[in-house]
Amino acid sequence: MSANEQLLIFDGDCAICSTSARVLKKMIKDRIAIKPYQRLDLAEYGLSSELTSKAVYYISGKKRYVAAAAMAQVLIDSKTIWAVAGWFIKLPLIRTLAKRVYYVIAANRHRLPGGTPECQLPDNERGKHN
Numbered sequence: 001m002s003a004n005e006q007l008l009i010f011d012g013d014c015a016i017c018s019t020s021a022r023v024l025k026k027m028i029k030d031r032i033a034i035k036p037y038q039r040l041d042l043a044e045y046g047l048s049s050e051l052t053s054k055a056v057y058y059i060s061g062k063k064r065y066v067a068a069a070a071m072a073q074v075l076i077d078s079k080t081i082w083a084v085a086g087w088f089i090k091l092p093l094i095r096t097l098a099k100r101v102y103y104v105i106a107a108n109r110h111r112l113p114g115g116t117p118e119c120q121l122p123d124n125e126r127g128k129h130n
Contacts (some may be wrong), residue, residue, distance in 0.1 A: 004061055006032045006033065007033045007045075007063075009037050010037065012038045012039065012052050015094075016109045017109070021034050027078075027082050028075070028082060029080055030120070031079065031124060032078055037049060037052035055106060056070045058070035060073065062076065066098045067103065068095070068098035069095070069099070070088065071102075075089070077105045113116070
């Protein structure tokens with residue numbers, strides 16, 4: 001991976017995740033690569049399918065962000081008007097709330113509209129925060 005490469009990695013088997021990735025791609029005007037983990041050599045990024053099936057990961061050069069922090073940094077790095085939302089998410093109180101909300105949604109994504117059985121995390125993985 002090059003020193004300035006930027007990549008958001010998501011779970012392509014999850015309908016909610018795939019829809020969110022498509023919406024985000026439009027929001028950030030395709031300025032950052034967004035790819036499902038199933039189409040990547042995760043070892044190249046120091047990741048595993050176990051990790052990337054539970055949360056989004058954002059790789060920016062040598063830095064790695066996960067979950068809500070990943071989403072915030074993608075918005076900031078997109079250098080679009082959405083960067084303001086990214087900075088807002090990074091505020092201390094909002095950051096804590098965003099992290100909790102992210103993992104509640106991730107644990108229940110199979111129950112959301114458009115969710116599929118593939119979106120469901122195993123019972124022993126729900127509520128775990130990496």
